[in-house]
Amino acid sequence: MIIDLPDTTVAEVNRRLISAREEGGAVALGRVLTFLIYTPHDGEEQAISAANDASSEHPMRIVVVTEPEADSGAPGLSAQIRLGGDAGASEVVVLRPEG
Incomplete structure (x- = not known):
């Protein structure tokens, strides 16, 4: 499931x-860690994919912040x-600051 939240x-x-x-x-209590990623816009999907792969071994919450x-x-x-x-074995929150 993907939930888009513009503005x-x-x-x-x-x-x-x-x-x-x-x-x-969804159960959040079984997460091993929170993984924070800061990436340029064009690297967002690649970073999420790599983190999702890692989450199959170590369930985690992934927070991705893209560079404005x-x-x-x-x-x-x-x-x-x-x-x-859509999040592998984790939950993914993508934050896209603007301005």
């Missing part, structure tokens, strides 16, 4: 993550939550 806040990302866990029965593009406009935040098959 959002960190509080909304947290609320949607909790809601998705409650609705889908130089001309990305007004300050803001877009996010994406990936759970289930």
